[in-house]
Amino acid sequence: MPMNENNEFKPLIVAFCCNWCSYAGADLAGSSRLTYPENVKIIRVPCSGRVNPMFILRAFERGADGVIICGCHPGDCHYSTGNYYARRRMALLFSMLEYMGIENGRTRVEWCSAAEGAKFSKTMNEFCEKIASLGENVRLGDLRCKN
Amino acid sequence: MQELKNRLIQLISDGTVARVIGWKKGDMPYNPEPACFSTVEELEDFVYDGFCGANLSKMMIEVANLEGKTAVCLKPCDTYSFNQLIREHRVNRENAYIIGVGCRGKLDIEKARKAGIKGIEAIEGVGIEGEGDVTFKTIYGDKAMAYSELLLDRCHVCKGKDHMVYDEVIGESKDTADSDRFDDVKKIEAMSSAEKFAYFQNELSKCIRCNACRNVCPACSCRKCVFDNTKFDSQQRANVDSFEEKMFHIIRAFHVAGRCTDCGECSRVCPQGIPLHLFNRKFIKDIDDFYGEFQAGKDPEAQSPLTDFTFEDLEPKQAVGRGEN
Amino acid sequence: MYTISKDNLNSLYAKIASSYDLFMPIKKAGQTNYGFWNEDAEADIETLKTVKSGKDAFFPQVETLYNVNKTIIPADVAASDDAEKAADTPIKTKLEVVPGKFVDQDFVIFGMKPCDVRGIEVMDNVFLKDFVDNYYKSRREHGIVVSLACHAPEESCFCTVFGIDPADPSKSVADVATWIVDDKLVWKPLTEKGEALTAVVKDLLTDDSAVDSKVDAEITSITEISKKLPYANLSLEDWGAGKTDEKFNDETWSKIYQGCLGCGTCTFVCPTCQCYDIKDYTTKNGIQRYRCWDSCMYSDFTLMAGGQNRPTQLQRFRQRFMHKLVYYPTNNDGMYMCVGCGRCVEKCPQSKNVVKVIKAFENKK
Numbered sequence: 079m080p081m082n083e084n085n086e087f088k089p090l091i092v093a094f095c096c097n098w099c100s101y102a103g104a105d106l107a108g109s110s111r112l113t114y115p116e117n118v119k120i121i122r123v124p125c126s127g128r129v130n131p132m133f134i135l136r137a138f139e140r141g142a143d144g145v146i147i148c149g150c151h152p153g154d155c156h157y158s159t160g161n162y163y164a165r166r167r168m169a170l171l172f173s174m175l176e177y178m179g180i181e182n183g184r185t186r187v188e189w190c191s192a193a194e195g196a197k198f199s200k201t202m203n204e205f206c207e208k209i210a211s212l213g214e215n216v217r218l219g220d221l222r223c224k225n
Numbered sequence: 226m227q228e229l230k231n232r233l234i235q236l237i238s239d240g241t242v243a244r245v246i247g248w249k250k251g252d253m254p255y256n257p258e259p260a261c262f263s264t265v266e267e268l269e270d271f272v273y274d275g276f277c278g279a280n281l282s283k284m285m286i287e288v289a290n291l292e293g294k295t296a297v298c299l300k301p302c303d304t305y306s307f308n309q310l311i312r313e314h315r316v317n318r319e320n321a322y323i324i325g326v327g328c329r330g331k332l333d334i335e336k337a338r339k340a341g342i343k344g345i346e347a348i349e350g351v352g353i354e355g356e357g358d359v360t361f362k363t364i365y366g367d368k369a370m371a372y373s374e375l376l377l378d379r380c381h382v383c384k385g386k387d388h389m390v391y392d393e394v395i396g397e398s399k400d401t402a403d404s405d406r407f408d409d410v411k412k413i414e415a416m417s418s419a420e421k422f423a424y425f426q427n428e429l430s431k432c433i434r435c436n437a438c439r440n441v442c443p444a445c446s447c448r449k450c451v452f453d454n455t456k457f458d459s460q461q462r463a464n465v466d467s468f469e470e471k472m473f474h475i476i477r478a479f480h481v482a483g484r485c486t487d488c489g490e491c492s493r494v495c496p497q498g499i500p501l502h503l504f505n506r507k508f509i510k511d512i513d514d515f516y517g518e519f520q521a522g523k524d525p526e527a528q529s530p531l532t533d534f535t536f537e538d539l540e541p542k543q544a545v546g547r548g549e550n
Numbered sequence: 551m552y553t554i555s556k557d558n559l560n561s562l563y564a565k566i567a568s569s570y571d572l573f574m575p576i577k578k579a580g581q582t583n584y585g586f587w588n589e590d591a592e593a594d595i596e597t598l599k600t601v602k603s604g605k606d607a608f609f610p611q612v613e614t615l616y617n618v619n620k621t622i623i624p625a626d627v628a629a630s631d632d633a634e635k636a637a638d639t640p641i642k643t644k645l646e647v648v649p650g651k652f653v654d655q656d657f658v659i660f661g662m663k664p665c666d667v668r669g670i671e672v673m674d675n676v677f678l679k680d681f682v683d684n685y686y687k688s689r690r691e692h693g694i695v696v697s698l699a700c701h702a703p704e705e706s707c708f709c710t711v712f713g714i715d716p717a718d719p720s721k722s723v724a725d726v727a728t729w730i731v732d733d734k735l736v737w738k739p740l741t742e743k744g745e746a747l748t749a750v751v752k753d754l755l756t757d758d759s760a761v762d763s764k765v766d767a768e769i770t771s772i773t774e775i776s777k778k779l780p781y782a783n784l785s786l787e788d789w790g791a792g793k794t795d796e797k798f799n800d801e802t803w804s805k806i807y808q809g810c811l812g813c814g815t816c817t818f819v820c821p822t823c824q825c826y827d828i829k830d831y832t833t834k835n836g837i838q839r840y841r842c843w844d845s846c847m848y849s850d851f852t853l854m855a856g857g858q859n860r861p862t863q864l865q866r867f868r869q870r871f872m873h874k875l876v877y878y879p880t881n882n883d884g885m886y887m888c889v890g891c892g893r894c895v896e897k898c899p900q901s902k903n904v905v906k907v908i909k910a911f912e913n914k915k
Contacts, residue, residue, distance in 0.1 A: 131479050132451070135472045141834065152536065162534035166516070169544035170482060170531075173511050174475060174504070176545045177413065179422025187541040217422055220468040222833045252909060253705065253780070256901035259809040279900060284809065343598070343704040346780060364778045365702065427579050433602060433611070436848075437813035437899045453850050462814065462827070462842060494899030496815045497581050497601055 089143035089209040091118040093202070094133065096126045098156035099191045100148030106195030114202035125149065126187075127160030131171045134185065138218040144184050144209035148198070151189040161189070180217050183208050226273050226353055229298070229326060229395045234265050236296050242322050243293030246284050248277040254348040255334045259284060273298065275351035275359075278331035278377055280490050282307040283443040285316045296322040300331075301398050302379070304389040305486035305522030306443035311390070312525045313484070315446050318390075325388035327353055327396025330372070330380040335498070337361060337375060342368050353396055373401070379489025379502070382406035389523060406487065407510050409503060429470040431497040434462050438491035438501050444481035444521075451476070478504035483512060483531040486522040515539055551762060552737040552748070552755035559595075559735060563587050565751050566658050570694070573607050574660035575600045584659075595661045595730075598704055599893060603821030604666045607659045608689045609673060611818070612842040615685070615828065617648040619836040645836075652688035658747060660696045665709040665891040667697050667722040669821030672889065675882045676824050694743045697724035700772060706892030708781035708905065714889060717772035731764045781890075781905055788911055791880040797872060797911070806910045807867035809900045814845035816894040816903065822874070822887045825851075846870050871907045 081088060095101040101122050107114065123129055126149025134145045147168060149161040168187050176182055188201045236242045249260035250272040259279045262268045280303045288295045299307055304325065310316040332351060344364035350357055350372065358369045382405070386398035413421060439445050439452070451457075452473065478485070478501075487509060491501040512519055516530045516538070554562055566572045567587055576585035577594040584604045587593060623642040670690075677686035697719035700707070709716055719727035725744035729736040737755055739748040748755070776782060789797075817823045827844040830837045844851055846869050852859060860866050878887035894903040 132472070132476055135475065139468050139472065159534065162536075162538065163531070165538050165541065166531055166534055168541040169515060169539060170508055170511055171475075171479065172541050173544045174479070174507060176418075177410075177421065177507050178425045178471065178475070179416075179418050179420070181418060182545050185541075218468065218471065222831055222838055224834065251901055252906055253895075256895075258901040258906070261808050343702065344775070344779070345705045364705075364775060431579055431581055431583070431601075433814075433818045435814040435818050435845075437811060437815045440811040440813040441899055453848075455850065455853065462844060462848065494811075494813075494815075496819060496897040496899075497583075498579075 087210055087213060088117055089206060089214070090141055091115070091144045091146065091202070091206060091209060092137040092142040093118050093120045094123050094126070094129050094145070094147045095120050096128075096149040096156075096161075097122055097124050099150035099154065099189075100126075100198065102192035103148070103190045103194050103198040106192065107199040108195075110195045112195055112199035114199045115206045118202050118206065125155065125157055125160035126164040127155075127157070129164060129168075131167060134171065135218070138184075138215055139220045139223060141215075141219060141223050143212070143215040144186070144205060146186045146188060146201075146205050148188050148190045148201075151191055154191060175218075181212050183212055184215060184218075229273055229324070230268065230271050232324070232393075232395060233262075233271060233296065234268055236322065237262070237265055237268065241294065242296040243291070244288065244295050245271075246281050246288070246295060246297040248272050248279070248281075248298070251276075254345065254351075255332075261288070273326060273353060275330070275332040275353070275372070275375075276334070278333070278493055280306055280441075280443055280488050282310060282316075283441070283446065285310065285321060286446055289315070289317045289320060291320075294320055294322050296324055298324050298326045299388065299391070300326055300328040301386055301388050302328075302384050302486070302488050304391065305384065305520070306488050307522070308389050308525045309444060309484055309486055309522040310446065312522075312527075312529075313446065323388075323391045325391035325394035327394070327398045328386075329353065329397075329399040330376045330383065330401035332359070332372075332375045333377040333493070337370060340368075340370060340374075342370070373403075376401060377489065377493055378500075379487075379492065382487075384487070384520075390525070406506060409500070410506050410510050413503065413507075425471070426467060428499050429474060430467065431499055432470045432474070433497060434470070434473070435496060436462070437494045437496065439477055441490045441494045442477075442481060442485075443488065443490070444484045444486070445477070447480075451480075474501065474504055478508055481505065482508040483519070483529040484521050485509065486520070511544070515544065551758060551765065553731075553734045553758040553761050554737065554755050556730070556733045556735060558754065560593070562735075562751060562754050563593055563660070564589070565754055566660070566747070569750050570747075571655065571657040572660060573604075573657060587660075595698060598663070598700060598702065599891065599896070601893075601897070602819055603669060603891065603893065604659055604662045605669055605673065605821050605824075607657075607693055608670060608686055609677070609824060609826075612840055613685060614650045615839045615841055616650050617833070617836060617838050619646045619648060620644070621646070621835070650685070652684060653692050654688065656692045656694060656743075658694045658696060661698045661728075662695055662724065663700055663891070664697060664714050664716050664719050664722050664724075665707075665889040666821045667695060667719065667724050668709070668712070668714050668889045669891075670695070671723055672822040672878075672885065672887055673824050675885065694726070694747050695724040696726040696728060696744075696747070697722055699727070699729045699768065701730050701768075703772065703776050703779060704892070705780050706895040707776065707779055707890065708784055708892060709890035710776050710782060711784045711786060712886055712888065712890050715773075716776055717769040729765050729768050731761065731768050734761070736761055736765055781892075784905065784908060785912060786875075786886070786908065789875040789879070789908065790886070791876075791884050793876045794872070794880065797876055798868070800911070802910050803868045804864055806902070806907060807864045810847070810863055810867050810902055811900055812847050812849060812863050812866065813899065814843075814847055815897050815899060817845035817847060817870070818843060819893040819897050821889055821891055821893075846873070867902075871904060874904065875908070 155161045244263040248257040251257045347362040350359040361368045380401045383402040485505045572587040577592040582594045582597040621644045677683040700716040725741045727738045826841045828841045874887040
């Protein structure tokens, strides 16, 4: 289990960010010198609608402790409607994960625009805290990826 | 059954159809197999009884582009699957001659085995007409069971006796539903997180990755399945680690979410008796709860919930934790 | 012969498990399959057929062949003050190959039926005859097989067609033969390995010569039952070594394959199917090379860069049954690669199976 210098659990977070809003939001957070934990690994996708449920499961398999999907606010999608489809898919997937006994809160969807650097930073900080409190992902990890 | 058989023979002899998809008599009293008949002689082996549970609609994909019409025998619940295949342009309605066959519920031989019946030589009372008990003649003596006791699980949540699509209907059907189809899902939803996890872990650990659930599913009709992708580094046929079974079954159900008609074939064919319909039904229940009631295959024109949206859809965070506080 | 009361079986399992890993039919979530016994497990020797056969004991569905671990050796920055030069130094990695473990402890497979025991002989011809598979060999050397007679054969059974005696495990290659007679388990060691196991559990067994006649009665009873089974008179006359040309080009295949789903159920429940695939899995620090069962019914079976050698389900279906009934006997002095356990008869989702194939050709004549 990865630990920080104070011997506290340091979760691995995967963030799928859409190219047009949330990734730009992360950029703005950076250029505004707002911080978020370095254990958030961002994967840029063209649109939140590109996120296949399999991406999320694969992230957990490969050792992620939490997965967050960030996209444009509903109504603001660069492709008009991609995030509306993503919203339905993720609602069903999260409900299924809960149904299978995976802890609530390991997955999250947050809408974050290119102008919301502060929101991006705040969201990531909060999400990291939440995952740190949940602890290591045991139920959805693959043993072979542990060593 | 004779009426149905005569009609099929007529259809073939007068050239209305070039072939018939139906069931062929097995070598045991309980194992008729899906088959394609193209001559009157072959139709001699045609059978239709309580053990003809297989959903034949998927076989229509293979014959969609063959010369001439194909007659296919569909039970009321199978017609939902066929409609869904029409919706996805996987079958050709013009080339199909659909015979809606009557159904009073289909039987599960495993139910008899679980009740200790073995050494079966003959079975009586499984015809499509008639009432009363099913009698098993076995080398260990005769045994009887009520027809309803032997029904496949899916028949206890029967969708009704009406065929959704047909050219003609032969025989009477009966609605065999005697329980709510979401009862089992609700039971699991009421469990604690740890209990849910333990339940599915226990069930899925039996999975041998035979892919029967995927291959039999009329909604799983991709030309190349994502799990057959050779660039995938997890081996989609090995029960390697508990993770892979979970991923396979979540994704299998997710790929048919909004398209699954709840025909129950996945649970029927599972050699390990895993209640696979629980995944599909969870998605159906959620879709009903979140986006309004939807029955795939009822209307071939209807928009599938996952290729549709409204501006007011609920947020993913509202989809979880509904059982709490 | 020795006996032990059926009520006392759990202490027998516990006794065996104290010295060996005990692999036996365990009931879990309503299904009986082979698994390792522990105190919480629900042992089930009443169910005639486990869903999967016991072949996992020697040829598990998945096993690791070796691991390759990669470690990155930090560049020797301290040796040079020139940061630029240090950055140019290629990162050195060390690869370490860690071989998979061979089984080196004896273990016990309990309750294997005579058909499954014949399945081991079938696999021996593949894994031990020409090329010796060390993973398989180590398991074979350390596995002690306790075979159990089939008290009540079922209608899907046809092992007698292949000359297997369901009534008398002492005719098989097992190490210990057992029967259930009345409320007792009768125990008869057959080999040296079997004697060694008997010595371990001797305290629990009673030496009982009076039981011999009862065992004879049980054997007669089982033999009588198996004669009455519907498949007892299945004829293999038309099959076996040397029938390749005649059978391969037969028209019948194009009819009987229809409806086959191309799933792997028949293959994975079969006690004799032994095809496997080898793959790499990317772990955190390297790869794990493992092998797992494969099925000739799958569309990507033996897929090569140039494509598939059997692109249609007809060819795949034919392959499976030709292998069992013609190719294997041709290469192994007429021994069939089917033991008549009847699992495919019970489990095929579309009710296709080896018996129907045999009969389809019979009816043709």
